[in-house]
Amino acid sequence: xxxxxxxxxxxxxxxxxxxxxxxxxxxxxxxxxxxxxxxxxxxxxxxxxxxxxxxxxxxxxxxxxxxxxxxxxxxxxxxxxxxxxxxxxxxxxxxxxxxxxxxxxxxxxxxxxxxxxxxxxxxxxxxxxxxxxxxxxxxxxxxxxxxxxxxxxxxxxxxxxxxxxxxxxxxxxxxxxxxxxxxxxxxxxxxxxxxxxxxxxxxxxxxxxxxxxxxxxxxxxxxxxxxxxxxxxxxxxxxxxxxxxxxxxxxxxxxxxxxxxxxxxxxxxxxxxxxxxxxxxxxxxxxxxxxxxxxxxxxxxxxxxxxxxxxxxxxxxxxxxxxxxxxxxxxxxxxxxxxxxxxxxxxxxxxxxxxxxxxxxxxxxxxxxxxxxxxxxxxxxxxxxxxxxxxxxxxxxxxxxxxxxxxxxxxxxxxxxxxxxxxxxxxxxxxxxxxxxxxxxxxxxxxxxxxxxxxxxxxxxxxxxxxxxxxxxxxxxxxxxxxxxxxxxxxxxxxxxxxxxxxxxxxxxxxxxxxxxxxxxxxxxxxxxxx
Amino acid sequence: xxxxxxxxxxxxxxxxxxxxxxxxxxxxxxxxxxxxxxxxxxxxxxxxxxxxxxxxxxxxxxxxxxxxxxxxxxxxxxxxxxxxxxxxxxxxxxxxxxxxxxxxxxxxxxxxxxxxxxxxxxxxxxxxxxxxxxxxxxxxxxxxxxxxxxxxxxxxxxxxxxxxxxxxxxxxxxxxxxxxxxxxxxxxxxxxxxxxxxxxxxxxxxxxxxxxxxxxxxxxxxxxxxxxxxxxxxxxxxxxxxxxxxxxxxxxxxxxxxxxxxxxxxxxxxxxxxxxxxxxxxxxxxxxxxxxxxxxxxxxxxxxxxxxxxxxxxxxxxxxxxxxxxxxxxxxxx
Numbered sequence: 101x102x103x104x105x106x107x108x109x110x111x112x113x114x115x116x117x118x119x120x121x122x123x124x125x126x127x128x129x130x131x132x133x134x135x136x137x138x139x140x141x142x143x144x145x146x147x148x149x150x151x152x153x154x155x156x157x158x159x160x161x162x163x164x165x166x167x168x169x170x171x172x173x174x175x176x177x178x179x180x181x182x183x184x185x186x187x188x189x190x191x192x193x194x195x196x197x198x199x200x201x202x203x204x205x206x207x208x209x210x211x212x213x214x215x216x217x218x219x220x221x222x223x224x225x226x227x228x229x230x231x232x233x234x235x236x237x238x239x240x241x242x243x244x245x246x247x248x249x250x251x252x253x254x255x256x257x258x259x260x261x262x263x264x265x266x267x268x269x270x271x272x273x274x275x276x277x278x279x280x281x282x283x284x285x286x287x288x289x290x291x292x293x294x295x296x297x298x299x300x301x302x303x304x305x306x307x308x309x310x311x312x313x314x315x316x317x318x319x320x321x322x323x324x325x326x327x328x329x330x331x332x333x334x335x336x337x338x339x340x341x342x343x344x345x346x347x348x349x350x351x352x353x354x355x356x357x358x359x360x361x362x363x364x365x366x367x368x369x370x371x372x373x374x375x376x377x378x379x380x381x382x383x384x385x386x387x388x389x390x391x392x393x394x395x396x397x398x399x400x401x402x403x404x405x406x407x408x409x410x411x412x413x414x415x416x417x418x419x420x421x422x423x424x425x426x427x428x429x430x431x432x433x434x435x436x437x438x439x440x441x442x443x444x445x446x447x448x449x450x451x452x453x454x455x456x457x458x459x460x461x462x463x464x465x466x467x468x469x470x471x472x473x474x475x476x477x478x479x480x481x482x483x484x485x486x487x488x489x490x491x492x493x494x495x496x497x498x499x500x501x502x503x504x505x506x507x508x509x510x511x512x513x514x515x516x517x518x519x520x521x522x523x524x525x526x527x528x529x530x531x532x533x534x535x536x537x538x539x540x541x542x543x544x545x546x547x548x549x550x551x552x553x554x555x556x557x558x559x560x561x562x563x564x565x566x567x568x569x570x571x572x573x574x575x576x577x578x579x580x581x582x583x584x585x586x587x588x589x590x591x592x593x594x595x596x597x598x599x600x601x602x603x604x605x606x607x608x609x610x611x612x613x614x615x616x617x618x619x620x621x622x623x624x625x626x627x628x629x630x631x
Numbered sequence: 632x633x634x635x636x637x638x639x640x641x642x643x644x645x646x647x648x649x650x651x652x653x654x655x656x657x658x659x660x661x662x663x664x665x666x667x668x669x670x671x672x673x674x675x676x677x678x679x680x681x682x683x684x685x686x687x688x689x690x691x692x693x694x695x696x697x698x699x700x701x702x703x704x705x706x707x708x709x710x711x712x713x714x715x716x717x718x719x720x721x722x723x724x725x726x727x728x729x730x731x732x733x734x735x736x737x738x739x740x741x742x743x744x745x746x747x748x749x750x751x752x753x754x755x756x757x758x759x760x761x762x763x764x765x766x767x768x769x770x771x772x773x774x775x776x777x778x779x780x781x782x783x784x785x786x787x788x789x790x791x792x793x794x795x796x797x798x799x800x801x802x803x804x805x806x807x808x809x810x811x812x813x814x815x816x817x818x819x820x821x822x823x824x825x826x827x828x829x830x831x832x833x834x835x836x837x838x839x840x841x842x843x844x845x846x847x848x849x850x851x852x853x854x855x856x857x858x859x860x861x862x863x864x865x866x867x868x869x870x871x872x873x874x875x876x877x878x879x880x881x882x883x884x885x886x887x888x889x890x891x892x893x894x895x896x897x898x899x900x901x902x903x904x905x906x907x908x909x910x911x912x913x914x915x916x917x918x919x920x921x922x923x924x925x926x927x928x929x930x931x932x933x934x935x936x937x938x939x940x941x942x943x944x945x946x947x948x949x950x951x952x953x954x955x956x957x958x959x960x961x962x963x964x965x
Contacts, residue, residue: 127802133924135714231716232670297716316715316726317924318916319802339802343914344924347781351789352796 124629125337129349129358133317133342137303139277140220141234152277153623154322156305160275164615167534168439169275179573183266190257195327196283197310201302210253215284217251230296238278266571269535276533308625309338334628360607366424372606384435385603386618387480389528390595392554394521399464406593408458410448412498418490419599422483430597432586434539437618440582445590456498468501470523476509480528480601516554525554534619536582541566555594562588635957639950654939655700658931668931709936714928719936728811730917734902736833737841745845749852771846776905780839780912794834797914801828840909844898851894855887889960896952900945
């Protein structure tokens with residue numbers, strides 16, 4: 101009994117002392133449980149927020165608030181003249197986190213980089229199948245198994261990656277969560293102890309926060325990494341309070357039980373903005389919704405007709421009706437948060453009378469067409485049926501009759517690919533890696549006709565620009581080419597661009613330093629709580 | 632009593648087999664490739680597919696597969712989570728105490744409030760008390776849990792700020808789980824204020840989960856009491872001039888409790904269903920939330936295994952209730 105009392109007294113004392121030492125705890129009311137803590141294995145943003153952006157770093161990082169890359173664990177890199185060899189110089193003195201479950205003895209070196217990438221690439225790698233049923237989906241999805249030729253260690257601090265062919269988005273790919281750099285020393289120890297699974301349960305990396313513990317479906321705890329190469333964080337503890345219901349997240353934010361929350365209910369946003377204890381950040385999401393004409397079918401093969409229809413659509417009305425204002429009308433096929441977005445381009449103004457005249461001038465009379473409306477809600481288009489109805493009314497004003505059609509989602513995607521498909525299709529896209537190629541070439545390139553290119557639009561001038569940009573490795577040069585491509589796009593009007601939905605992040609007023617990511621992830625390095 | 636037990640088991644075993652067949656068929660009846668669903672691998676080469684298919688035993692006759700599955704289940708092997716790779720039973724055992732703690736509190740709340748309410752309603756039959764209590768019970772019984780939970784959160788936590796919004800304990804407290812019961816663990820941790828915090832966090836989920844059982848118990852108590860109160864022995868007791876408290880409390884209530892005990896037992900199954908919603912609203916890390924999260928994660932192995940375990944638990948609870956009832960009221964054994 102005496103022993104027990106002593107124990108109690110000791111714990112009480114320890115608690116008191118811990119209480120007096122000022123420690124800043126930042127609580128994030130996250131929307132769901134992570135699938136695991138190895139970012140290479142998964143594709144969900146929830147998992148990336150909990151693993152990739154806290155515990156890990158990558159060779160390159162996305163500059164905060166942008167889709168541009170900047171040096172991360174690689175201090176610098178050079179690209180050979182033929183664009184096939186990338187040589188990365190690693191940042192010296194990068195320390196891995198020291199945790200209760202592992203004490204690193206060395207700093208980051210080339211072995212860690214090679215380990216992290218090769219385990220995803222080579223099927224005979226001992227870590228390739230360390231989680232049964234785990235597959236390296238993003239690594240495969242970005243086409244890396246076909247692009248990579250070799251990954252070599254030049255010296256301890258230099259890694260050379262050879263490619264089979266030129267790949268401009270390659271650097272952006274390396275900044276994605278799946279390319280997080282894992283400690284090989286830690287992995288080796290786990291392998292020796294036969295506890296390989298632990299890598300996915302107790303992560304350890306070079307990132308701003310060290311993993312402390314995870315209580316399934318309830319809470320994840322992190323501590324600031326004291327030796328972080330980017331400097332120690334201003335907050336001492338980071339807590340993910342897993343709160344799946346958006347209404348409850350909002351209540352917790354109001355009650356001060358958390359500092360920041362993702363994905364509010366659209367209906368709550370107005371009240372959040374009015375609350376003096378909260379502030380709300382918003383910016384265009386990395387997405388676009390569009391109406392794709394079939395440019396191979398008359399009369400939509402005529403630019404004048406497409407232009408006339410574009411001028412007849414009241415985009416603001418669609419944004420208001422479908423998104424309650426939580427979206428912005430789209431001008432270009434890429435969102436304004438993406439690099440190379442061409443600010444100079446002016447959108448088609450809404451002028452039904454002018455549109456009517458343009459149509460007459462083009463010799464089109466009594467046009468009736470189909471508008472395809474998606475059967476599901478996507479972030480870029482919450483209610484396609486409603487949008488289609490509004491377009492139907494808009495087009496009626498210029499004498500065009502619209503029949504709205506829809507199919508089951510999988511069938512919709514499949515049928516809309518057909519080259520001889522009739523009518524115009526409402527669809528959209530959310531970017532993966534922040535590279536314009538992921539929009540412009542994927543959705544509008546000649547190779548994509550009959551596939552993702554729903555406008556079936558193959559324009560030599562546009563395609564040349566985009567292909568040249570894909571092969572160029574200099575960002576300034578690529579930017580110029582993409583800007584020109586957007587000019588061609590607007591002139592030729594294969595789509596009516598509809599909207600970019602907004603991503604909205606409410607937080608307590610005393611939160612400082614949080615930067616919204618156009619890629620939709622939540623990272624808390626640089627965040628502070630001020631009193 | 633022994634024969635009664637045997638009779639109950641004779642019903643239980645086929646029921647369990649039936650449930651296990653449903654759980655076993657679950658993956659095979661879902662649209663999509665069961666191998667992909669169970670392994671979680673979406674992109675597979677044909678060789679890899681064959682390999683996993685062999686590992687999972689999908690290349691054997693379906694009956695053999697089922698018997699193998701049943702054999703595994705009997706040994707406590709309910710499969711392995713696709714996502715976390717932990718055995719489903721381990722996750723269940725880890726999360727179950729949270730659900731038990733919440734359910735116990737809810738049932739205690741329902742009994743402590745429901746029985747007196749029912750008794751008062753019965754004694755004051757037809758009075759304004761009776762009408763208020765029965766009216767409230769009707770509302771409570773038909774209240775959608777989701778709406779009720781959110782309403783309480785908005786009013787009690789949000790506007791009045793009396794209780795925390797969700798979770799089991801303030802995130803300021805951090806101690807290892809010993810028993811899995813937060814009320815006990817918070818005391819064991821020796822951290823000042825931890826127990827208080829755990830209690831505060833329990834209040835709203837307890838009320839929400841306890842509401843429907845409370846309404847049912849109150850109604851059941853009232854009707855059982857009314858029946859008993861009209862019996863001759865109660866009238867005799869009254870005629871003897873015994874105080875109302877003794878008549879109602881000792882003579883009538885005891886006998887009225889027999890059907891109420893069954894009702895309470897039956898509410899446990901209802902409770903587990905209610906826990907799914909309650910735990911989701913209050914971010915309560917128990918098996919209800921676990922099942923919902925598993926659906927979102929498409930962790931079919933957990934859904935399959937979890938359903939079977941939960942069904943098993945409900946069956947065992949019902950068996951226990953039956954046995955208890957048999958002990959209280961020997962007449963029903965025949």
